Amino acid sequence: MVDYRKFLKSEPEEVAVLFLGGLTAHAFGGRALRLTSSVGLEPGWYRVRVRGRGAELLAQAEPESLEGLPGETGHFACGYVGMSRGRLELLERLGAPEPEALAPLRARRHPTGALLLDEALFEGEPEVLAREALEAGRGLSGVKGVTPSLRAAFALATARAVARERGVSLSAAELDKAIPRIADDGRAAAHALLDELTLRREEERARIAERARGEALAAIYERARATPRARAQPPRLGPEELAERALTAAGALLLGARRLGPDTLEVRYQFLGERFTSVVHPQTLHVFDAGICLAGADEEVTLESLPSVIREAIEDGVLVITRR
Amino acid sequence: MAILNITYAGLSADFPLESGVNLTDGDVRRIAVEVVRAGCVRGAAFPSVADSAFDHYVVDRFTGPSGERRIYLRPKVPFGGRRSA
Numbered sequence: 001m002v003d004y005r006k007f008l009k010s011e012p013e014e015v016a017v018l019f020l021g022g023l024t025a026h027a028f029g030g031r032a033l034r035l036t037s038s039v040g041l042e043p044g045w046y047r048v049r050v051r052g053r054g055a056e057l058l059a060q061a062e063p064e065s066l067e068g069l070p071g072e073t074g075h076f077a078c079g080y081v082g083m084s085r086g087r088l089e090l091l092e093r094l095g096a097p098e099p100e101a102l103a104p105l106r107a108r109r110h111p112t113g114a115l116l117l118d119e120a121l122f123e124g125e126p127e128v129l130a131r132e133a134l135e136a137g138r139g140l141s142g143v144k145g146v147t148p149s150l151r152a153a154f155a156l157a158t159a160r161a162v163a164r165e166r167g168v169s170l171s172a173a174e175l176d177k178a179i180p181r182i183a184d185d186g187r188a189a190a191h192a193l194l195d196e197l198t199l200r201r202e203e204e205r206a207r208i209a210e211r212a213r214g215e216a217l218a219a220i221y222e223r224a225r226a227t228p229r230a231r232a233q234p235p236r237l238g239p240e241e242l243a244e245r246a247l248t249a250a251g252a253l254l255l256g257a258r259r260l261g262p263d264t265l266e267v268r269y270q271f272l273g274e275r276f277t278s279v280v281h282p283q284t285l286h287v288f289d290a291g292i293c294l295a296g297a298d299e300e301v302t303l304e305s306l307p308s309v310i311r312e313a314i315e316d317g318v319l320v321i322t323r324r
Numbered sequence: 325m326a327i328l329n330i331t332y333a334g335l336s337a338d339f340p341l342e343s344g345v346n347l348t349d350g351d352v353r354r355i356a357v358e359v360v361r362a363g364c365v366r367g368a369a370f371p372s373v374a375d376s377a378f379d380h381y382v383v384d385r386f387t388g389p390s391g392e393r394r395i396y397l398r399p400k401v402p403f404g405g406r407r408s409a
Contacts, residue, residue, distance in 0.1 A: 216345040217355070224339065224358035246336075249327075249394055250386055286334045293404025302336040304329055305398035308384040318403040 012051045016061045019046055020092060020114050025055055028064060030111060044095045063094065066118050069108035073121065075153035076103045078160045080172050081115060082152030086179060088172040093117045101157050102131050102150065130154050134161075139186035151183035155190075158182055162190040168198060239282035243267045243303055246285055250307035264288060271307050272314060277323045278306060291323035326393040330356045330364075332377075337364055347395070353378040356397050 017025035017033060020043050025033045033048060033055035035041075045063050048055040074081035076099040080088045091107060092114050099105055104121040126145040133140055134157055140146050146154075156172055159182055163170035174197060175182070181189040237245070243265065244254040252271035260266050265282040268275065279289040285303035292313060294301075301309055313319040326341040339359045341347070347355070356378050363369030384396040 213345050213351075217347075217351055220341060220355055221358045224355060224362050224364065226362075249329075249388055250396070251389065284335055295402040295404055297399070297401040299334050300331075300399045300401055302331050302334065304336040305331040305396050308382065308386070308396045308398055309401055311384070312382065313403050316403070320404040322404075 012049045014047055014049050014058065015055075016064055017046055017048050017055065018064070018094075018110070019043055020110070020112060026110070026112065028068075042095065043092055060095075066108040066116055069110060069116070071106050071108055071118065072115070073104065073106050074149040075127070075147075076105055077101055077153035077157040078172070080153070080156055081105065081107055082149040082154075082156065084147070084149050086148035086152050088152050088156055088175065088179075089115050090172075091115055091117055100131075101134065102127050102153050104150075126150060133186065134158060137187040139182070139184045139189070141184045146183075152179050155179040155182035158186055159190040159193060162187055163194055166194060168194050170194065170197070239265050242283070242285060243269075243280070246302070246304040247271075247307065250304070252307045267303060271310055274310075274314075274321075275324075276310065276321065278303060279323075289323060291321065293320035293322050326395060328352060328355060328359070328395045328397065330359060331396070331398040332356070332360050332370070332373075339364055341395075349383040352383050352395055352397055353381065356381075 015027050017027045019025045019035070019038065019041060023035050023038055025035050025046065025048060027033060033050060034053055035048070036054050036056050038057075041057070045061040047058040047061045049058055072083065074083045074089075076091065078101075079091060079098075081091045083089055094116060096117050099117075099120055104123060104127060106118045106121055107115045108118045110116055124145070126143060126147070127150065129143045130140060130146060130150055133143065134154060137158075140151060140154055155178070156175055159170055159175055159178070175193070178189065178193045182193065239259075240254070240257045243257055247254050247267075247269050250271075252269045255268040255270055255275065257265055257267045259282070260279065263281055264279055266277060266279050268277050270276075276291050278287060278291040280287050280303045287298050287301050287303060287306060290298040290301065290306060290309070292310060294309070310319065326347075328339045328341050330337055330339060337359075339355070341355075357373060357375055360370050360373050360377070363371075378397060380400055381397050382400050384398070386394045386396065388394055
């Protein structure tokens with residue numbers, strides 16, 4: 001006979017979990033739990049209530065012991081740990097205070113791969129001398145007993161300080177190959193690295209901008225080719241409205257207009273603090289008489305482009321008004 | 325959105341430039357060639373206009389009263405004379 005209790009919901013249980021980001025929290029024993037929400041949640045220890053496959057966050061919890069996890073030692077700098085093989089890895093402090101720059105520490109490797117801060121270790125003379133060199137902007141050449149992990153942390157601390165002064169962003173991964181050089185030579189080598197990174201970023205930005213520009217231009221050319229002629233027909237407006245629209249667009253002010261004949265319209269307008277009078281076609285706005293001396297080239301422009309011509313004449317000091 | 329106003333053969337027409345890309349004077353001239361060839365200037369087509377047709381045209385940039393950008397491409401015209409200083 002089937003036991004009916006199998007079909008009843010199990011009681012919710014409360015457990016301590018380690019949250020490292022995302023939507024998953026990790027209970028000890030390797031159990032992964034799906035959080036119902038992790039918005040704004042900082043990595044650390046929490047108590048959750050487990051309901052079926054989901055876990056609801058309750059409150060922060062006391063840190064659990066990390067002793068069961070594999071330990072690694074290194075040196076701290078800027079949120080990272082310089083590791084024994086001279087690499088840099090992000091350190092998860094789990095709410096603990098930030099260690100001093102170049103401080104030796106023990107970290108634990110979580111099954112997810114995350115490196116968790118465990119405890120600070122005693123400092124020796126190399127750490128003290130390295131910190132003095134860091135503050136003075138020197139390299140570590142000549143300092144005895146410096147381990148690869150200390151060199152990596154020193155290089156990061158030096159490069160980040162220089163990057164901060166220059167207002168340049170720098171990730172630890174971008175430092176990788178320059179660690180030996182910066183560890184030996186200090187700030188001078190960090191400046192050289194940042195010069196190189198800045199140049200490469202500018203080149204990349206220029207490449208991206210040029211590609212975007214090329215694509216945008218290609219789209220404009222294509223649209224120009226595809227524009228039906230009907231769309232290009234002038235709008236059905238009266239002569240005065242056409243003139244006003246053309247002048248306003250260029251920052252000029254229509255003062256008045258009058259018909260001189262069936263195909264001629266005299267337009268009076270103000271532009272750049274001066275009054276002008278031009279004679280144009282009432283529909284195309286083709287200029288017959290610009291009202292300024294254009295040496296007979298009046299008919300090459302229209303009322304739409306005339307303000308640009310006037311501006312050039314004023315700026316070049318060659319404006320001669322011929323019609324008032 | 326910017327508007328390109330092209331004056332060619334004594335006629336003018338607007339062509340909207342929807343992209344936010346900053347156009348060089350060379351870009352403006354190249355676009356104008358395509359626009360004029362397509363017949364967007366008052367419906368009059370100039371299919372055989374040369375690639376270099378606008379090489380010596382003036383590219384002038386205005387900001388309209390509502391903040392809209394207008395680019396004018398127009399012929400370079402001679403002026404009557406230089407005033408004495």
